[in-house]
Amino acid sequence: MIPLSHFMLISAGLFCIGLYAVLTKRNAIQILIGIEFMINAAILNFVAFGKFDKFQGGGQMFALFAIVLAAAGVAVALAIILNVYKHFKTIDPAKIDTLKD
Amino acid sequence: MNPEQLVFYFFAALTLISALLVVSIRNLVRSIFLFFVTIFSLAAMFVFALADFIAVTQVVIYVGGVLVLMLFAFMLSNRELLNGLQSTNGGFKLNHFAGLMIALGFLFLIVTAIINIDIPEITWLKENNMIGQNDNTIHQIGINTMTRYILPFEMVSVFLMMALIGAAHLARKEKRS
Numbered sequence: 001m002i003p004l005s006h007f008m009l010i011s012a013g014l015f016c017i018g019l020y021a022v023l024t025k026r027n028a029i030q031i032l033i034g035i036e037f038m039i040n041a042a043i044l045n046f047v048a049f050g051k052f053d054k055f056q057g058g059g060q061m062f063a064l065f066a067i068v069l070a071a072a073g074v075a076v077a078l079a080i081i082l083n084v085y086k087h088f089k090t091i092d093p094a095k096i097d098t099l100k101d
Numbered sequence: 102m103n104p105e106q107l108v109f110y111f112f113a114a115l116t117l118i119s120a121l122l123v124v125s126i127r128n129l130v131r132s133i134f135l136f137f138v139t140i141f142s143l144a145a146m147f148v149f150a151l152a153d154f155i156a157v158t159q160v161v162i163y164v165g166g167v168l169v170l171m172l173f174a175f176m177l178s179n180r181e182l183l184n185g186l187q188s189t190n191g192g193f194k195l196n197h198f199a200g201l202m203i204a205l206g207f208l209f210l211i212v213t214a215i216i217n218i219d220i221p222e223i224t225w226l227k228e229n230n231m232i233g234q235n236d237n238t239i240h241q242i243g244i245n246t247m248t249r250y251i252l253p254f255e256m257v258s259v260f261l262m263m264a265l266i267g268a269a270h271l272a273r274k275e276k277r278s
Contacts, residue, residue, distance in 0.1 A: 016208040021124040023200035047150045054230040057245045072264035078174040079271035
């Protein structure tokens with residue numbers, strides 16, 4: 001029996017690692033990985049609280065939905081990154097500072 | 102310390118250490134493969150929260166889908182991209198320091214909040230409808246998907262359709278004009 005607060009502490013740590021990656025990385029794929037860490041931290045919290053919700057299963061259901069949304073987001077984001085690379089020849093977000101045309 | 106706790110804390114440490122390595126390592130391919138380790142150990146922790154179906158979904162979608170997609174995007178791009186990514190090791194920049202401070206401050210905030218919660222006093226956690234170790238959660242998930250959560254389910258399906266069309270549209274070859 002693992003106490004609930006330990007799940008929350010681990011998810012807090014993972015969220016902050018993701019936040020650090022999003023704030024400091026100079027590469028769009030690594031920023032995407034940071035966002036995935038943050039989403040996974042949220043999913044861990046959903047699942048940990050879902051343990052206390054046997055009949056409605058809100059935590060586990062929304063963890064499933066969040067996983068699906070994260071996967072769809074990654075697909076679109078990678079398509080955008082490839083296009084941006086074709087256009088700018090770099091995927092450093094600091095150097096991508098113009099819109100199309 | 103019983104074996105359950107031992108395995109749980111092993112996977113917790115594995116998650117945090119591999120996540121730290123993912124954000125600190127220079128080589129992008131290594132960091133993507135370490136991301137794989139983080140996702141796997143997170144799936145192990147979902148099993149400890151008695152959500153076995155979520156754990157399997159995590160393995161199937163992240164390891165089977167997202168990771169392969171990332172590696173594909175990475176391998177499909179040019180060599181210059183690889184070289185450009187690895188030449189940016191300009192030491193410890195001010196940018197990094199500010200990001201580290203923000204992340205640590207946020208960590209401090211969340212950890213203080215978690216420590217100050219009085220978890221045994223939360224009423225809905227005391228209602229004694231905890232998932233037991235012998236319960237069939239997949240059965241409950243199936244029923245709930247088709248009854249209580251039918252609206253989010255349909256919204257997710259429409260969203261997936263949009264993402265599919267959007268990704269195909271973005272990734273297509275530009276027509277010569």
